[in-house]
Amino acid sequence: MPAQIGVTGLAVMGANLARNFARNGYTVALHNRSVAKTDALLAAHGDEGDFIRTETMEELVASLEVPRRVMIMVKAGGPVDSVIDSLVPLLEEGDIIIDGGNSNFQDTRRREAALATKGLHFVGVGVSGGEEGALLGPSIMPGGSKESYDALGPMLEKISAKAIDGAPCCAWISTDGAGHFVKMVHNGIEYADMQVIGEAYDLLRTGAGLEPAAQAKIFEEWNKGELASFLIEITAEVLAHTDAKTGEPLVDVIVDSAGQKGTGRWTVQSGLDLGSPISAIAESVFARGLSSQREMRAIGQEVLAGHEIAVELDENFVEDVRQALFASKLVSYAQGLDMLTSAGVEYNWELKLDEIASLWREGCIIRAALLADITKAYAADEKPANLLFAPAFAEAIATALPAWRRVVATAVQMGVPVPVFSSSLAYYDGLRRKRLPAALTQGLRDLFGAHTYNRIDTEGSFHTQWSGDKTEIEAEDTH
Numbered sequence: 001m002p003a004q005i006g007v008t009g010l011a012v013m014g015a016n017l018a019r020n021f022a023r024n025g026y027t028v029a030l031h032n033r034s035v036a037k038t039d040a041l042l043a044a045h046g047d048e049g050d051f052i053r054t055e056t057m058e059e060l061v062a063s064l065e066v067p068r069r070v071m072i073m074v075k076a077g078g079p080v081d082s083v084i085d086s087l088v089p090l091l092e093e094g095d096i097i098i099d100g101g102n103s104n105f106q107d108t109r110r111r112e113a114a115l116a117t118k119g120l121h122f123v124g125v126g127v128s129g130g131e132e133g134a135l136l137g138p139s140i141m142p143g144g145s146k147e148s149y150d151a152l153g154p155m156l157e158k159i160s161a162k163a164i165d166g167a168p169c170c171a172w173i174s175t176d177g178a179g180h181f182v183k184m185v186h187n188g189i190e191y192a193d194m195q196v197i198g199e200a201y202d203l204l205r206t207g208a209g210l211e212p213a214a215q216a217k218i219f220e221e222w223n224k225g226e227l228a229s230f231l232i233e234i235t236a237e238v239l240a241h242t243d244a245k246t247g248e249p250l251v252d253v254i255v256d257s258a259g260q261k262g263t264g265r266w267t268v269q270s271g272l273d274l275g276s277p278i279s280a281i282a283e284s285v286f287a288r289g290l291s292s293q294r295e296m297r298a299i300g301q302e303v304l305a306g307h308e309i310a311v312e313l314d315e316n317f318v319e320d321v322r323q324a325l326f327a328s329k330l331v332s333y334a335q336g337l338d339m340l341t342s343a344g345v346e347y348n349w350e351l352k353l354d355e356i357a358s359l360w361r362e363g364c365i366i367r368a369a370l371l372a373d374i375t376k377a378y379a380a381d382e383k384p385a386n387l388l389f390a391p392a393f394a395e396a397i398a399t400a401l402p403a404w405r406r407v408v409a410t411a412v413q414m415g416v417p418v419p420v421f422s423s424s425l426a427y428y429d430g431l432r433r434k435r436l437p438a439a440l441t442q443g444l445r446d447l448f449g450a451h452t453y454n455r456i457d458t459e460g461s462f463h464t465q466w467s468g469d470k471t472e473i474e475a476e477d478t479h
C-alpha cells in the first residue's frame, strides 16, 4: 500500500510527527539524509504503525500515493531549500511539499511562489508543542493554498491536539507564509509569557522573600484560576525542583542567562516592519539579551548605584503580583493579536483571530485557559479592534489595574527590573490617553526637518516656517 505521507528529516520533531501520523492509522514513508536515524526510529518504534523505510529521495517519492504529500522536518534555513531542490524534479503537478520546521515566513512566501510556478503546492506549517506535542498532538498552523489544505488538512487535524470541546487545534490559517507567521507570533507571545512569569518570580523573591519552594505552591494555586496555563504549571514544577548535586533549589544553580533560537527576534523585526507596537514581546527579547551580557552585568554590579527606596509591602503583595502578571499577560496577547491584524492587511491574509486563538488552546506552549475567552471575544459578531476592548477583557484589566500600578511602582522603588510589567502598563495607558505627547514629537519633526503636521481643527498638512517669520503654510504633501 502506498504511503499517505512521507516525512524527511527524522530528528526529534520529524520522528515524533511521523510516529503521530502512524499511530493515527496513516501509512508513513520515512526518510532521513543519514539512514541511521531512519533505522533507529524503525528499531525503536516500528511496531507503532505502518511505516515504509526509504533510503533515497527517489524511493521516498515512489512510495507515496498521489497527490504526494512530503513533509520536510529538517533544520530551518538552507537545509530546507536543499531538500526542496532534490524533491522538485521527482514530483508532479498537484503534489504537496510541507515544511513543518520553524522557517522564517518570508522564506515560506518565497518558496511558495517559486513552487507555484511549477504547479506544486508548498505549505508552510507552524507546529508548536515541542517534542512531546509532536508525538501526542501539537497545535498546528498551516498556511499555503486552500486547495492544498483540502488534501492535507484532515490528516493534520487528526494528529493535532484537541481542545476541551473536541475541536482540533489545527485550522487553515491563510495563504503562503501565514502559518509560519502565526507560529512566529505564537513564539513571540511565548517569550513575553515567560518574561512576565520571571518578573513575578523576581518580585516575590526580592520583595516578599519567598523561596522557590514556597513560590512553587503559589504558582500551583495560580494555576487553578484565570492564569491557568501550561507555562504557569511548569513554573511550579521547576521552582519545586531541588538540585541533586547541591541540595539547593535548581533555579539557584542555573546560570541566569537566557538563550534564544530566533523566533522572538523575528517577531520583533517583523513587528517593526509592520509598525506594530509589540512592546511586551520586544522587551522580553531585550531582557534575554541583557541577561546574556554577563560580563557587562558583572561590571554593572560593581559600578552602578542602586539607591533603592525602602518600601513597606502591602499584605496583599502576592495577590497584587498575580494581578499584575495577569494584566501584563493580557497585554502581550493583545499586542501579538494586533500584530496579526496588521500582517493580515500587509500580506493580504484573511486571518481569523478566533480560529487562531482556538487552535492555541491546547498542544502549544502558550496554551492557557485564557485562550478560550480570547476565542469567544473574536467570535463575537462585533470584533474588538483590540483584545483589551472586548468587554470581558476591559473589565478584567480594570479589576487588575490598581494592583498592577502598585506593583510597578513598588518594583521601581525596590530596583527590580520589570520591563514587561511596566511597558505593558505604559501601552495600556497609551491606548486610553486622550492626548499623547506625539503632538510635540510632530512639532519637533516639523522644526528640524520640515516634516509637517496635521491640525486637530483643519484637514491637510501644515508647516510652520520656523527659521523665518513662523507663519504657518499648508504643505503639498508629507515628507
Ligand code: NBP
Binding pocket: 008, 009, 010, 011, 012, 013, 014, 032, 033, 034, 037, 073, 074, 075, 076, 078, 079, 082, 083, 100, 101, 102, 103, 127, 128, 129, 130, 131
Ligand atoms: P533539527 O533542527 O536539529 O535538524 C536536524 C535534521 O535536519 C536531521 O534530520 C538532519 O539530517 C537534517 N538536515 C540538516 Br541539519 N541539514 C540537512 C540537509 N542539508 N539536507 C537534509 N537534511 C538535513 O531537528 P528538530 O529539532 O527535529 O527540528 C526540526 C524543525 O522543527 C526545525 O525547523 C525546528 O526549528 C522545528 N521545531 C523544533 C521544535 C523543538 O522543540 N525541537 C519545536 C517546534 C519546531 P541528519 O540526521 O542527516 O543530520
